[in-house]
Amino acid sequence: MNLFDAILTRRTIKEFTDQPVPDDLLHQALDAGRWAQNHRMTEPWRFLILGPQSRQAIAAINGDAVLEKARADAGMLAKMRTDAEAKILSKPRIVAVTCCLCGNKEVEQEDYAAVSCAVQNIQLAAWGLGLGMQWTTSGFTTWPDTYALLGVDPAQEMIAGLLYFGFPAAVPDPKPRKSLAEVTRTLP
Numbered sequence: 001m002n003l004f005d006a007i008l009t010r011r012t013i014k015e016f017t018d019q020p021v022p023d024d025l026l027h028q029a030l031d032a033g034r035w036a037q038n039h040r041m042t043e044p045w046r047f048l049i050l051g052p053q054s055r056q057a058i059a060a061i062n063g064d065a066v067l068e069k070a071r072a073d074a075g076m077l078a079k080m081r082t083d084a085e086a087k088i089l090s091k092p093r094i095v096a097v098t099c100c101l102c103g104n105k106e107v108e109q110e111d112y113a114a115v116s117c118a119v120q121n122i123q124l125a126a127w128g129l130g131l132g133m134q135w136t137t138s139g140f141t142t143w144p145d146t147y148a149l150l151g152v153d154p155a156q157e158m159i160a161g162l163l164y165f166g167f168p169a170a171v172p173d174p175k176p177r178k179s180l181a182e183v184t185r186t187l188p
Contacts, residue, residue: 001127001128003124006124006127006128007124009127010123010124010127011132011168011171011172011174012133012134012135012172013132013133013134013164013166013168013170013171013172014134014164015090015168015169015170016090016091016092016132016164016165016166016167016168016169017092017166017167017168017169018092019092019166019167020092021092021093021131021165021166021167025126025129025130025131026049026093026095026131026165028125028129029122029123029125029126029129029131029133029165030047030049030095030122031125032121032122032124032125033045033047033118033119033121033122033125034118035121036114036115036117036118036120036121037114037117038110038111038114038117038118039107039110039111039114040107040110042100042102042107042110042111042114043114044099044100044111044112044114044115045097045098045099045100045114045115045118045160046097046098046099046100046157047095047096047097048095048096048097048098048150048151048152049093049094049095050093050094050095050096054094054149054150055088055089055091055094056089057149058088058094058146058149058162059084059085059086059087059088059089060085061140061143061145061146061149062084062085062087062088062138062140063081063082063084063085064081064140064145065084065138065139065140065143066080066081066083066084067080067081067084091134091164091165091166092165092166092167093164093165093166094162094163094164094165095162095163095165096141096150096152096159096161096162096163097115097118097119097135097159097160097161097162097163098115098150098152098157098158098159098160099111099112099115099157099158099160100156100157101155101156101157101158112158112160115160116160119135119160119161119163122163123135123163126165130167131165131166131167131168132165132166132167132168132171133163133164133165134163134164135161135162135163136161136162136163136164137160137161138161138162141159141161141162142159146159147159
């Protein structure tokens with residue numbers, strides 16, 4: 001797949017098959033992230049690959065998050081919790097991405113942009129390897145329980161999101177985009 005094909009055909013995948021994602025494919029995709037541009041060569045990204053126990057724990061945190069927002073009867077709350085946990089557990093592989101913090105707001109802004117570039121590299125590499133991916137920044141990623149589970153010190157790193165990987169069960173149609181003319185200005 002050439003670069004433009006990858007860019008134009010890549011989709012956010014939310015439904016995956018049950019097929020396991022081999023470590024070598026996951027590592028190849030993550031390795032592409034290391035090559036993202038980053039000002040000052042800070043390499044601010046960190047990748048935390050969740051194993052079975054941490055996947056279960058993150059699913060439980062997501063269940064807690066759904067319940068915190070919900071206003072329903074007890075029977076409905078139990079179903080909502082089960083569905084929220086099942087949603088996370090349906091993702092064959094989960095990787096948390098963090099951004100290192102240094103205390104300098106300008107550098108941290110540049111570093112978060114670099115982490116975003118790394119995630120895009122990862123997503124394009126995964127797509128080229130036949131994997132789908134979804135980057136989520138769900139509210140529960142900011143919870144102290146999530147930081148504790150992942151062993152992330154919020155004074156040193158911020159969680160930029162979770163990456164869900166798997167083989168696509170369905171590939172959505174592309175959504176319409178504004179034309180280049182609508183988003184571009186040429187200055188004198």
